[in-house]
Each structure stands twice: as structure tokens, then as C-alpha cells.
Amino acid sequence: MGQDTKYIVGVDLGGTNIVSLLMNKRGEVLERDARLTLAKEGRERTISQITGSVSAVLEKGRELGISPDSLLGVGIGSPGPLNTKKGVIHFAPNLPGWREVPLVEILTQKLSMPVFLENDANAAALGEWWKGAGRxxxxxxxxxxxxxxxxxxxxxxxxxxxxxxxxxxxxxxxxxxxxxxxxxxxxxxxxxxxxxxxxxxxxxxxxxxxxxxxxxxxxxxxxxxxxxxxxxxxxxxxxxxxxxxxxxxxxxxxxxxxxxxxxxxxxxxxxxxxxxxxxxxxxxxxxxxxxxxxxxxxxxxxxxxxxxLGDDAGAIGAAATVLKRKGLL
Ligand SMILES: [Zn+2]
The missing domain is CATH 3.30.420.40 (ATPase, nucleotide binding domain)
Incomplete structure (x- = not known):
């Protein structure tokens, strides 16, 4: 399978909304899903909203003929403070109950694919660098x-x-x-x-x-x-x-x-x-x-x-994070 047939998912985890994008390596957005974070309903609920959102764009991708095997991974842009290397969110003011959450470990298990964590504002900067005002x-x-x-x-x-x-x-x-x-x-x-x-x-x-x-x-x-x-x-x-x-x-x-x-x-x-x-x-x-x-x-x-890039900057940058961490961008 050629290099161009690889895909990535970027997720912007906000206090109110979760946005997921299915993108190709050129940075084109193929599918988009947005849903509520439901932060007040607790950590488990929010995590299932994330996996639901990722599954939704993957499902739509399947209709375009994109197989889950061609996914390079999922990038998450999250509020922090957090540890990008360990994939742990220390704390997030807008996500009640989130303390020392090993989000990368949890999502890697639930999604069965590589997951990478980035701070939300860093992700937005990376998004603008890749496809926005900073290209x-x-x-x-x-x-x-x-x-x-x-x-x-x-x-x-x-x-x-x-x-x-x-x-x-x-x-x-x-x-x-x-x-x-x-x-x-x-x-x-x-x-x-x-x-x-x-x-x-x-x-x-x-x-x-x-x-x-x-x-x-x-x-x-x-x-x-x-x-x-x-x-x-x-x-x-x-x-x-x-x-x-x-x-x-x-x-x-x-x-x-x-x-x-x-x-x-x-x-x-x-x-x-x-x-x-x-x-x-x-x-x-x-x-x-x-x-x-x-x-x-x-x-x-x-x-x-x-x-x-407006509201999608974070999700686009989260997708770019996957390419960056794999040395492909
Ligand atoms: Zn201050």
C-alpha cells in the first residue's frame, strides 16, 4: 500500500465539544464528527464520547473505502497541564474529575491503534503551521x-x-x-x-x-x-x-x-x-x-x-501530531 493511502484522525477534546477529523497525509479533511463532551457526566462518559466520535469518522471513512488498517493513529489535543511523553493528563479545569488520567493508555486499548497526546493550544499552533496562517x-x-x-x-x-x-x-x-x-x-x-x-x-x-x-x-x-x-x-x-x-x-x-x-x-x-x-x-x-x-x-x-482554521485548528493539529511523532511530517 502506498504512502498516500495512509490516514490519520485528529481529535480536539474541549470542555464543551469534541471534534474529530479523518484526514489524509496531505492534510485534507475527509470526514468530520462533532459531539458534546458531557464533562459534567464524568470521566468515563467523556472517554466514551471520544471513542464514539473517533468510531463515527472511521465508520464514515469505511464508506469511502478507507480500511481501519490504513490508519496511522489518533492524535488528541487536550486541555492540560499534561505530559505528552507519558500520555497523561494531570488535571483539566474544564473536565471535572480528571486527575492523572492515562488517556493514551486508555484510548490505545479501546481503539486498538496508536494514540498520541498534545496540549490543545500547541495542537492549534501545529494545525495553523501545517494548513493555516503559518504554512x-x-x-x-x-x-x-x-x-x-x-x-x-x-x-x-x-x-x-x-x-x-x-x-x-x-x-x-x-x-x-x-x-x-x-x-x-x-x-x-x-x-x-x-x-x-x-x-x-x-x-x-x-x-x-x-x-x-x-x-x-x-x-x-x-x-x-x-x-x-x-x-x-x-x-x-x-x-x-x-x-x-x-x-x-x-x-x-x-x-x-x-x-x-x-x-x-x-x-x-x-x-x-x-x-x-x-x-x-x-x-x-x-x-x-x-x-x-x-x-x-x-x-x-x-x-x-x-x-x-477556526474551530478545527486543534483537531487538524492533533492529526498532524500523529505524523510528527512518527517522523512523517
Ligand atoms: Zn497569569
């Missing part, structure tokens, strides 16, 4: 702007894990050493300011301090209904407070990007997550601030661009 580059940094800020780093075409798989926590670049309290327990991390949660928190604080904004009308004074998306929408309409918040967010991101660009000299910095829907409203000032704060030689020629 044809060797060095990139991905920032995922969501409830928190996650990240992935590719150096010389390989995921950078660090000594024990904790690398690439770009959300915890400290931008104010005595600043806002972060979820990690320390103060002044980028995540505390520029995540979607940080944006909302800063906006609500400004409103409570008496700043006026169209937002209070939009949410009928229920400040708890303010979302990051609404802040950007109001900025688009020229709202003064929200425009200032958006500008300030871009500055914080620019500072964080400048720091990592100075250290790693990537060719491309990719921003992912809901916030990138703001397009130029976000990217234009982020590029300007990154340029202002970074070393000239480092930032010259760096592209700061939106992610291209």
Missing part, C-alpha cells in the same frame, strides 16, 4: 484569545514543549508586575488584561467609575450582560469608552507580542479566538504597538495575522 513558515507563535489566553510555539517546524510540557503560556507574560490579579494567582499577566474576560472586566470597572457608554443602554444597565463582542461592536459604532478599551487591549497585546518576538524571532504571530472577528479594529493597533515596543531587527518583517 510555509518555520517559526511561529499563536495566541488564543478567549476566556483566558493560551498559546503555542513552533520552532524550526516543531512544537516547542519545554522541559516538562509547560512552555508557551503566553497569556502569563507579565506586563504589570503589580497589576490586575490573574487566574494563575499572580498579578499583571497579559491574560488578566487582554483576554475576553479581561476586556469585559476593564469595561465594567470603567462604567462603575462613572464612564459613559452606549453599552449601558444596550444591556439595559445589566452590566453582567456585557460581553467582549459587545465592547468591540460599540467601538465599531464609535463609542468613546469602548474605543479606548479596544485601543488599550491592543496596546497590552502589542506589549506581550513584542516581548515574545524579541525572544523567539518568529516569522509570524497568529491571533485566534472570538476577538479576531474585530478584524482591523484589533489588528491595526496591535501591529502598531508591537512595532513600537519590540526591537527593530526582531519585529521587522513579522506578520501579525488572524488564524485561518
Amino acid at each position: 510555509n513558515t518555520s517559526n511561529l507563535v499563536l495566541f488564543t484569545l478567549g476566556t483566558g489566553i493560551g498559546g503555542g510555539i513552533i520552532i524550526d517546524g516543531e512544537v516547542f514543549h519545554g522541559a516538562w510540557d509547560t512552555a508557551a503560556e503566553v497569556g502569563h507574560i507579565i506586563i504589570h508586575e503589580e497589576g490586575l490579579l490573574c487566574n494563575c494567582g499572580t498579578r499583571g499577566c497579559l491574560e488578566a488584561y487582554a483576554s475576553a474576560t479581561g476586556v469585559v472586566r476593564r469595561t465594567v470597572k470603567a462604567i462603575k467609575e462613572g464612564r459613559e457608554t452606549i453599552l449601558t443602554d444596550w444591556v439595559q444597565n445589566r452590566l453582567e450582560d456585557i460581553t467582549c463582542e459587545l465592547v468591540y461592536k460599540a467601538a465599531q459604532k464609535g463609542d468613546k469608552l469602548c474605543s479606548w478599551i479596544v485601543e488599550e487591549t491592543a496596546r497590552y497585546l502589542g506589549v506581550g507580542i513584542a516581548s515574545i518576538v524579541n525572544i523567539l524571532n518568529p516569522e509570524v504571530v497568529i491571533l485566534a479566538g472570538g476577538m479576531i472577528k474585530a478584524k482591523d479594529l484589533l489588528f491595526k493597533p496591535v501591529r502598531e504597538y508591537a512595532k513600537r515596543y519590540a526591537l527593530k531587527d526582531a519585529i521587522e518583517g513579522v506578520s501579525i495575522v488572524p488564524a485561518e
Whole structure:
């Protein structure tokens, strides 16, 4: 059987959804399955959702004439902290009851094929490197702007894990050493300011301090209904407070990007997550601030661009993980 007739499965294990993709080695998606993680129903239930999802894409693959024998393996992109070499998830905040779970061992047994584990944000970075905004580059940094800020780093075409798989926590670049309290327990991390949660928190604080904004009308004074998306929408309409918040967010991101660009000299910095829907409203000032704060030689020629793979980046990168670990990519 030729090289092109080998297939891979990539699974993105999220706190809410599980996405599985059946792909060929060229990176084309052949089949897709998405289902709920059912995290609240416990670990066993979630594991059976994973195996159910993988079986579903394999079943669809069979209809395309793809035999299970031609599968190279399954890659799992999972929240962590985790150990990629041992295949163990130490802990996952969004998966209650998951402590020291030997997921690779469990799934290898249940699926009867090789299984590989990667951190979800690393997987997304690998996905964007393989088939998205970072293709044809060797060095990139991905920032995922969501409830928190996650990240992935590719150096010389390989995921950078660090000594024990904790690398690439770009959300915890400290931008104010005595600043806002972060979820990690320390103060002044980028995540505390520029995540979607940080944006909302800063906006609500400004409103409570008496700043006026169209937002209070939009949410009928229920400040708890303010979302990051609404802040950007109001900025688009020229709202003064929200425009200032958006500008300030871009500055914080620019500072964080400048720091990592100075250290790693990537060719491309990719921003992912809901916030990138703001397009130029976000990217234009982020590029300007990154340029202002970074070393000239480092930032010259760096592209700061939106992610291209959307919600499938993690699953595509998880599939790529199989090829990487087998030395085929
Ligand atoms: Zn932090």
C-alpha cells in the first residue's frame, strides 16, 4: 500500500465539544464528527464520547473505502497541564474529575491503534503551521484569545514543549508586575488584561467609575450582560469608552507580542479566538504597538495575522501530531 493511502484522525477534546477529523497525509479533511463532551457526566462518559466520535469518522471513512488498517493513529489535543511523553493528563479545569488520567493508555486499548497526546493550544499552533496562517513558515507563535489566553510555539517546524510540557503560556507574560490579579494567582499577566474576560472586566470597572457608554443602554444597565463582542461592536459604532478599551487591549497585546518576538524571532504571530472577528479594529493597533515596543531587527518583517482554521485548528493539529511523532511530517 502506498504512502498516500495512509490516514490519520485528529481529535480536539474541549470542555464543551469534541471534534474529530479523518484526514489524509496531505492534510485534507475527509470526514468530520462533532459531539458534546458531557464533562459534567464524568470521566468515563467523556472517554466514551471520544471513542464514539473517533468510531463515527472511521465508520464514515469505511464508506469511502478507507480500511481501519490504513490508519496511522489518533492524535488528541487536550486541555492540560499534561505530559505528552507519558500520555497523561494531570488535571483539566474544564473536565471535572480528571486527575492523572492515562488517556493514551486508555484510548490505545479501546481503539486498538496508536494514540498520541498534545496540549490543545500547541495542537492549534501545529494545525495553523501545517494548513493555516503559518504554512510555509518555520517559526511561529499563536495566541488564543478567549476566556483566558493560551498559546503555542513552533520552532524550526516543531512544537516547542519545554522541559516538562509547560512552555508557551503566553497569556502569563507579565506586563504589570503589580497589576490586575490573574487566574494563575499572580498579578499583571497579559491574560488578566487582554483576554475576553479581561476586556469585559476593564469595561465594567470603567462604567462603575462613572464612564459613559452606549453599552449601558444596550444591556439595559445589566452590566453582567456585557460581553467582549459587545465592547468591540460599540467601538465599531464609535463609542468613546469602548474605543479606548479596544485601543488599550491592543496596546497590552502589542506589549506581550513584542516581548515574545524579541525572544523567539518568529516569522509570524497568529491571533485566534472570538476577538479576531474585530478584524482591523484589533489588528491595526496591535501591529502598531508591537512595532513600537519590540526591537527593530526582531519585529521587522513579522506578520501579525488572524488564524485561518477556526474551530478545527486543534483537531487538524492533533492529526498532524500523529505524523510528527512518527517522523512523517
Ligand atoms: Zn497569569
